[in-house]
Amino acid sequence: MDSEPSSKRPHMKLYATNLFLRCMLVVLLSAVLSLPVTGIAAADSDQRVRTTDLTRIQQLTQVSVSPDGTHALYVVRSVVPQDDSYGYVNQIWMVRIDEEGHQPVQLTRHPAGASQPAWHPDNERIAFTRTIDGTSQIYVMSLRGGEAVPYTQAEQGAANPVWSSDGSMLLFSSTYSHSELLAKDAFRQGPAWPVEKPGIDPLPRNHTITPDPDGSLEEIRAWLDQNERENSPAVLNRLDFQGERRLSPERSYTHWFVMDDRPRAEPRALTLHTGFHSFSGAAWMWDDQNIVLSGNMQTAQHPDRVRDSYIYTLNIHEPEPARMLGTPSFSYSNPLPSADGRLIAFRVFDNSERGYNQAYMGVHDLRSNTTRYIGMDVDRNLGNMTWSRDSNNLYATAPKNGGFPLFRINARTGEAQRITDTETGVRAFDLNRGVLVYVLTSWENPFELYTATLNAENPRRISDHNHSWIAGRQLSEPVKHTFTNSEGLEIEYWVMKPANYEPGQRFPTLLQIHGGPSAMWGTGEASMWHEFQLFTAHGFGIVFSNPRGSGGYGYDFQRANHRDWGIGPMNDVLGSLDAAARQYSWIDTDQLVITGGSYGGYLVAYVIAKDHRFVAAAAQRGVYELSTFFGEGNAWRLVPDRFGGFPWESDVQRVLRHDSPFTHVHQIRTPLLILHGDVDLRTGVSQSEMMYKALKVLERDVEFIRYPGADHELSRSGNVHHRKDRLLRMIEFFKRYTAEN
Structure with a gap:
């Protein structure tokens, strides 16, 4: 196993050199043989990211360093064959971290998997959870060997x-x-x-009454209550x-x-x-x-x-x-005692503006009974707190400018220091006895395990869950740029070349829009790694950005889309596309396509109603009529949080109507692919049904893909077959309207 840092990939330069030489050889042979040369050499197509690579990506989570600082546990989530399809399973792995050259070993192999590993203080046993027949129980395993022992039977x-x-x-x-x-x-x-319960709150319960649908009122209520307990029907x-x-x-x-x-x-x-x-x-x-x-x-x-x-x-x-702690209108959570027993750290969130406020931290001194609040100057959502062993510092991650860097905050002074870059993402992490262990996301690799000093210096990759197979793939690097919008906000965006890029040629280009709306994309975010690389493998350039309202840029930037989900963010994503097209001559502005999911699906529909430059579009699990969304989606609080009121209030109703893509559906001319899971209660499948039916009545080019049994997590953790189908549906649909059809 390679034990050298892999934050950069030297072999990519060698690959690019070899690719250039091969392409030159093809050109020379073509000139001699008078044969036309188009696209990329056929042999190189085998190097591109494939749809089925989705099943090869292993996700790493739940890092835990042993009390003596010699080993680390972590959880690997894999896609595994199950009957005629695929499923997911979590297993616990362990790696020695106090010496170089040790490879991780898989500790658990039961088909039901394992997660939530917890070290026993003796360093020789671990507790973990395993779910069998829908019920999770705790098991304990000796690291000296033997089977895991069930501890609970709750x-x-x-x-x-x-x-x-x-x-x-x-x-x-x-x-x-x-x-x-x-x-x-x-x-x-x-x-x-x-x-x-209207008219009868509190509900009287007399458990001695025999249920009888033909009996007295009390007996009828007992009968109805019995049905309710069986959830037949559901009483809301x-x-x-x-x-x-x-x-x-x-x-x-x-x-x-x-x-x-x-x-x-x-x-x-x-x-x-x-x-x-x-x-x-x-x-x-x-x-x-x-x-x-x-x-x-x-x-x-x-x-x-x-x-x-x-x-x-x-x-x-x-x-x-x-x-012990708390203030009305605030959420205090994740209490974490320090090793010296004196301090308790916790996470604080101001509920007054839930859509925009940034979480920070508090530290309570048990001896002096005083509380100090720290991390506000970071102006980002701090989370995943961990104490240093000396109880002097807190470590935490936060989204920032496209990455998820690690911060170290002095518990007494509140001084915050970012110790990793914003080009990568630190996911799960833990530390002990001078060693930091963490899962890192980069554009070259979505998940791998690293160690470093407590200053995050001298990083060393210690796992190979994705590195080796990705090394055989041709990747497209996201290149960051910025532009300043009309409100003076700096908008960051990234551009990725198609895998078959050749100088002097023009390529169809995809504008990708993230959800949330307070999500954040960038090279430190893992969820889009495969999708972006797959689109470039199929010949599309990509532009993606973080428009106003995105997380990772602080309170003011996140609040900049208040009562404006449409026009402002639309101008930002289109502005990023315009800026990219001015800088990259290979972007074919006559072959532009667009997609996005959740809020991104919303903005896709809004954009194509207002701007007709795109030859095709795909709106995924979106929200298209905001008043209806208030009633049917479990994310309904986005309406009062982001628009300052409710649909029955006249001033709010006016904004919701203006900002609803469905209001402007008659202006849509772009061929549209609509995708939704049919049990999605985050946004509600009827949102897509409304758009599809309206466009069908208007005799516009529209197709509706509805995934059975799929919820809002379809693209991230849904049925593997559906996840592959979703990607290829969009690719195939876009190629109907571009030159590669």
Whole structure:
């Protein structure tokens, strides 16, 4: 295994030299033989990224360094054959990091996979979770050999294992549905907060009554309640009734338990007695007798209407949560005690402007009972916090200018230092005893594991999950540029040449638009790596950008699309295309195509209603009528958050109508491919149905691709067959209207 850094690829220069020599040889032979030469040499097509390379990409997550700093665990998510198709599986790998030259080894191989690895303090065992028949349980494995031992048998499942510092106890969570709590004697009367059942709140429950559809009113209610518990029919009273792919008529609640370090030990409930409340991010305090976690125990409102969260502590022997930190209208989460036991770090988010505010951090000193807030000057969404071993610094990642750099923030002074570049992305990471271990995304490779010093210096690649097979592929490098829009904002965009690029020729070019709208694209973002390279392999140049409203550029930039989802962002993405076309003569402005997903699908439809330069377009899982979206999508809060109100308010209604692509559907002339999953509840498939039907009535060129059983994650983690089909549908559709048809 190559142990040298691979942030740059020297072999690409050698490949380019060889390619140039081969092309020159072809030209000379063609001149001699009087044969025409077009495109790229046939042998080179085998080097291009393929559709089926999608199944070769391995995703790396959940990095954890051992207590003694000698080894690291991480999780690899792979596409694996299953029956006649493909599925996904997570497995745990381990690599030695205190010496060079060691290759990672796969620890788990069970078909059900494994995730959430947690080191035992003795460095010789790990806990992890495995899901079988839909229920997750915790297992413990010795690193000296032998089979994994099941530790829990929780009826509601077990997840998020955390060892106490002495290794004598294991903390874990279980999740209960609303009806599962109601079935317990202690919670039969329901929650203290209003369930919002109209005319009968709180709902009286007399469990001694026999259900009877022909009986008294009480017996009829008992019969109806029985049907409701069986979800036949679904009875909706909550505000957030939509999940990602199915209705969610009832809430669920995460509670925490502790068990002794032995298989199937009887767990002790820590928060279950609070019933209809939910807690997350539990961590041990320094004394192994108390834990810290986040949640909200208010009872005045239905939890669907509450966004605030607080930091609580509780003693494992007298588990009554006590609020330690929090301020109304803020979310406090991810509490993380320092190694010296003195400080607790946490993440803070101001809920007043959820669409635009940036998350920062707080540090609470347990001795002085004082709190310091840090990281605001970074002006980016800080997350994935980790303490340094000396308790002096916090490490965190944040999106920034197309990358996901790592920041080091002094816990006492608040001084923030970016220690990795904005051209790459640090995904999962951990550190201990002077070693930083992290998953890195770059344009050359979407996922690989690296080590470095705590200053992120002397990086060294220590895995080869994607490196070797990608080394045999011809890649197109995204080149960053900027232009200044009419509002004075600097817009960053990237240009990628087609794989068959030859000087003097012109090529069809694809304008790609990201979703969100507060997502961010760049060379440090992994989700589009294969798609972009595949389009270039099929002869398309690519232009992609981060228009106003994108994340990774701070509060002011992100808020620049407030009450303006259409005109302003449209001018930015078209401005990036115009700037690219002025700089790159190979961009054929007579053969432009456009696509985007989610909000990107929205903006595709808006653009082609206003601008007719594109010969074809593909709008994916988009939102096209904003008032309707408010009712049918689980991301409905984007409407009040980004437009400052609700569809029934006249001034908001005017903006929503103007900014809805469906309002301008009659102006669309560009041939349009519409793609959507038929159980997508993030945006709602009827959004695409409306656009398709309208364009069909107008007798425009339109085709609708609807994927069965697919939700909003179709392009990222959906059915592998559907993911490949989606890519090729767009490529084939675009080639109908370009010179390569």
